[in-house]
Amino acid sequence: MDVKQYMQTLGRQAREASRAVARADTNQKNLALLKMAEAIERDAAKLLAANAQDMAHARSAGYDTALLDRLQLTEKTVAAMAEGLRQIAALPDPVGEIDDLKYRPSGIQVGKMRVPLGVIGIIYEARPNVTADAAGLCLKSGNAAILRGGSEAIHSNQAIAACVKEGLASAGLPDTAVQVIGTTDRAAVGELITMRDYVDVIVPRGGKGLIERLMNEARIPVIKHLHGVCHVYVDDRADLAKAVKIADNAKTSRYGTCNTMETLLVAEAVAREALPRIAEIYRTKGVEMRGCDKSRAIVPDMKTATEADWAEEYLAPIIAIRVVADMDAAIAHINTYGSQHTDSIVTEDYTRARRFLREVDSSSVMVNASTRFADGFEYGLGAEIGISTDKIHARGPVGLEGLTSQKWIVLGDGHTRG
Amino acid sequence: MDVKQYMQTLGRQAREASRAVARADTNQKNLALLKMAEAIERDAAKLLAANAQDMAHARSAGYDTALLDRLQLTEKTVAAMAEGLRQIAALPDPVGEIDDLKYRPSGIQVGKMRVPLGVIGIIYEARPNVTADAAGLCLKSGNAAILRGGSEAIHSNQAIAACVKEGLASAGLPDTAVQVIGTTDRAAVGELITMRDYVDVIVPRGGKGLIERLMNEARIPVIKHLHGVCHVYVDDRADLAKAVKIADNAKTSRYGTCNTMETLLVAEAVAREALPRIAEIYRTKGVEMRGCDKSRAIVPDMKTATEADWAEEYLAPIIAIRVVADMDAAIAHINTYGSQHTDSIVTEDYTRARRFLREVDSSSVMVNASTRFADGFEYGLGAEIGISTDKIHARGPVGLEGLTSQKWIVLGDGHTRG
Numbered sequence: 001m002d003v004k005q006y007m008q009t010l011g012r013q014a015r016e017a018s019r020a021v022a023r024a025d026t027n028q029k030n031l032a033l034l035k036m037a038e039a040i041e042r043d044a045a046k047l048l049a050a051n052a053q054d055m056a057h058a059r060s061a062g063y064d065t066a067l068l069d070r071l072q073l074t075e076k077t078v079a080a081m082a083e084g085l086r087q088i089a090a091l092p093d094p095v096g097e098i099d100d101l102k103y104r105p106s107g108i109q110v111g112k113m114r115v116p117l118g119v120i121g122i123i124y125e126a127r128p129n130v131t132a133d134a135a136g137l138c139l140k141s142g143n144a145a146i147l148r149g150g151s152e153a154i155h156s157n158q159a160i161a162a163c164v165k166e167g168l169a170s171a172g173l174p175d176t177a178v179q180v181i182g183t184t185d186r187a188a189v190g191e192l193i194t195m196r197d198y199v200d201v202i203v204p205r206g207g208k209g210l211i212e213r214l215m216n217e218a219r220i221p222v223i224k225h226l227h228g229v230c231h232v233y234v235d236d237r238a239d240l241a242k243a244v245k246i247a248d249n250a251k252t253s254r255y256g257t258c259n260t261m262e263t264l265l266v267a268e269a270v271a272r273e274a275l276p277r278i279a280e281i282y283r284t285k286g287v288e289m290r291g292c293d294k295s296r297a298i299v300p301d302m303k304t305a306t307e308a309d310w311a312e313e314y315l316a317p318i319i320a321i322r323v324v325a326d327m328d329a330a331i332a333h334i335n336t337y338g339s340q341h342t343d344s345i346v347t348e349d350y351t352r353a354r355r356f357l358r359e360v361d362s363s364s365v366m367v368n369a370s371t372r373f374a375d376g377f378e379y380g381l382g383a384e385i386g387i388s389t390d391k392i393h394a395r396g397p398v399g400l401e402g403l404t405s406q407k408w409i410v411l412g413d414g415h416t417r418g
Numbered sequence: 419m420d421v422k423q424y425m426q427t428l429g430r431q432a433r434e435a436s437r438a439v440a441r442a443d444t445n446q447k448n449l450a451l452l453k454m455a456e457a458i459e460r461d462a463a464k465l466l467a468a469n470a471q472d473m474a475h476a477r478s479a480g481y482d483t484a485l486l487d488r489l490q491l492t493e494k495t496v497a498a499m500a501e502g503l504r505q506i507a508a509l510p511d512p513v514g515e516i517d518d519l520k521y522r523p524s525g526i527q528v529g530k531m532r533v534p535l536g537v538i539g540i541i542y543e544a545r546p547n548v549t550a551d552a553a554g555l556c557l558k559s560g561n562a563a564i565l566r567g568g569s570e571a572i573h574s575n576q577a578i579a580a581c582v583k584e585g586l587a588s589a590g591l592p593d594t595a596v597q598v599i600g601t602t603d604r605a606a607v608g609e610l611i612t613m614r615d616y617v618d619v620i621v622p623r624g625g626k627g628l629i630e631r632l633m634n635e636a637r638i639p640v641i642k643h644l645h646g647v648c649h650v651y652v653d654d655r656a657d658l659a660k661a662v663k664i665a666d667n668a669k670t671s672r673y674g675t676c677n678t679m680e681t682l683l684v685a686e687a688v689a690r691e692a693l694p695r696i697a698e699i700y701r702t703k704g705v706e707m708r709g710c711d712k713s714r715a716i717v718p719d720m721k722t723a724t725e726a727d728w729a730e731e732y733l734a735p736i737i738a739i740r741v742v743a744d745m746d747a748a749i750a751h752i753n754t755y756g757s758q759h760t761d762s763i764v765t766e767d768y769t770r771a772r773r774f775l776r777e778v779d780s781s782s783v784m785v786n787a788s789t790r791f792a793d794g795f796e797y798g799l800g801a802e803i804g805i806s807t808d809k810i811h812a813r814g815p816v817g818l819e820g821l822t823s824q825k826w827i828v829l830g831d832g833h834t835r836g
Contacts, residue, residue, distance in 0.1 A: 358514060373835050410787045411786070414664065
């Protein structure tokens with residue numbers, strides 16, 4: 001197969017389909033989503049069989065358990081996929097929403113209308129359920145999608161794609177509105193991220209290697225998620241009961257998520273009181289602590305943190321701990337080593353809370369709350385396609401609105417400009 | 419001079435200064451803007467002398483009149499620069515604005531705070547007044563700026579930069595918050611558009627060559643303005659008096675602006691009535707008409723339009739004219755040949771007006787109004803840094819809000835995620 005030609009065809013078809021889905025009304029899009037869900041439930045056995053094929057290949061190729069975990073579909077995850085599509089159908093439709101329609105001195109009326117981005121390219125790895133999720137979110141937001149899943153999930157993804165296409169067709173929409181790339185050739189990604197005429201934005205859901213490649217090679221805007229080096233800062237005016245609860249939850253409720261705290265900062269004035277209480281929890285739960293000298297003077301069984309620890313996203317039961325002079329030092333640390341993902345202060349001080357909110361330049365900034373809340377569902381977006389650590393377009397959890405943009409509309413009555 | 423090292427220094431300084439301007443309150447930023455305006459007025463003679471130097475070089479280098487026009491400063495344009503800065507000071511400050519702060523079922527309160535982008539790189543050409551404009555808009559929106567003007571304007575730009583720096587310093591802000599690149603070496607642009615650690619977004623204000631270079635070489639998000647192939651479609655349900663007025667204004671009020679109509683589309687059913695009236699105006703004003711066969715059958719003194727004319731941005735007294743079957747054909751033409759800048763329908767039909775607004779995928783879509791209204795001042799933005807033809811982040815005229823983004827804020831009371 002000529003990959004370039006194949007991708008150009010996909011692109012052309014997506015561009016054409018994008019006009020139909022942009023025009024589609026809410027009922028039509030919801031019908032397609034419900035029909036996709038039905039097809040997935042009906043074809044559950046087929047999906048599991050296709051997935052079994054992928055699992056067998058992955059096992060014989062010697063992939064690790066973590067990948068096999070992500071790759072595996074079960075009756076429960078198949079049902080969850082269908083349920084996810086129904087939830088997307090239940091979300092309000094952002095497309096066509098008109099804001100701020102105001103009269104101007106010239107007599108024209110000016111406002112903004114929310115519109116789809118056009119064609120979205122999504123690149124992801126092992127989890128096959130992303131295929132259904134991404135298809136649903138792109139469709140509901142009025143976009144066409146070209147999906148590129150991990151090569152290890154190709155059979156699962158194609159089986160899900162068949163259900164998605166069936167749903168689109170049942171609702172009278174072009175089944176090219178969602179296309180799952182049918183080749184595992186890496187060159188297909190190279191085409192996808194440079195087809196400027198056909199793709200409007202790329203959303204990668206993958207590791208650092210993928211993001212690095214996109215930053216160097218993409219010729220299309222990317223809504224990217226770099227990594228999550230999240231902080232909790234325990235201020236010297238913190239309510240320590242809250243601090244202990246948050247330090248526990250932010251680190252130990254899940255180790256592998258990007259909104260997990262990786263570094264705990266504690267104000268010097270309360271370190272002696274706070275650190276032993278927090279350390280006791282980590283010790284009990286088997287979290288390895290790596291501290292600065294001042295932290296280790298208080299909790300001697302910590303390992304020594306090196307400079308590299310401050311910038312590390314462990315995604316594991318390991319935490320870096322540093323005693324800082326005050327909030328300014330904490331903010332300076334976060335701005336130096338953080339990844340602008342999610343950072344939280346624990347304090348009862350009104351002025352410091354306001355300053356922290358304003359001065360920490362991260363996609364989510366919190367007061368007296370666990371970093372684990374940084375999530376599309378928790379924020380009320382209904383669903384998320386990912387979490388952006390970029391600064392333009394969308395920051396933080398990206399839901400339906402993040403897959404749209406606003407154009408200007410002008411209503412006149414024969415108005416001309418003087 | 420080692421350009422790479424020089425640019426890295428500028429970048430590091432800008433990043434550091436960006437934190438101070440992000441924190442600065444409205445009064446401090448406004449004070450800086452007013453002090454810049456004062457300095458420009460006081461130094462008017464110096465600015466004109468520096469400009470005379472640039473003009474002399476440009477003349478001896480044989481630049482064309484259009485460029486000399488754009489390059490020249492006069493007492494009037496210097497006064498306008500100062501006035502522009504005062505107008506920016508009078509605009510509401512977008513930074514820190516909090517939207518939609520809502521309680522979630524978990525008990526946390528979630529909202530969005532408007533925040534600066536960080537460091538903005540602006541690349542522009544001959545007009546030295548952009549230096550003051552861009553400095554003012556970036557500062558008011560809480561951003562640091564690195565400005566790269568045209569090499570032909572280097573003395574003018576450095577003189578303006580001195581006034582800008584004085585204004586910043588008088589208000590207690592770091593004078594590195596706005597830096598004008600002091601070398602005309604083209605390699606400086608190459609550095610600027612790839613210094614990911616120091617620059618958050620690039621805003622080019624220049625011709626196609628510059629944009630092409632950025633699309634290929636930039637490793638930083640670009641808010642770009644490609645070109646303006648704008649349309650007016652005269653529907654068969656148009657009020658022809660309005661159609662004639664709009665067709666006149668959209669084309670002839672100014673020929674060189676990006677929101678000028680370049681192609682007129684007329685519904686077949688009214689072409690015989692509408693075209694001669696519109697052609698009469700163009701004929702009188704010396705606008706060259708290039709029509710399709712059907713147009714030429716009605717107005718025989720038109721030239722023949724070729725396929726290339728439909729995609730042309732003339733920026734000149736030339737217009738392409740095409741008779742189309744109906745609105746669907748007009749929308750198809752616009753989607754095929756347009757540049758997604760600004761397109762307008764003239765119609766009295768309610769349903770068609772709504773469909774046109776929804777289905778034309780341009781940054782400004784209008785009903786019964788001249789495309790010439792697509793402008794930051796006309797839209798009430800107060801000022802604009804440019805007009806974006808991109809689809810993500812900001813579409814259409816970009817004012818202060820377009821130079822900001824929104825982060826999430828979460829307010830809790832010791833909340834943890836279950």
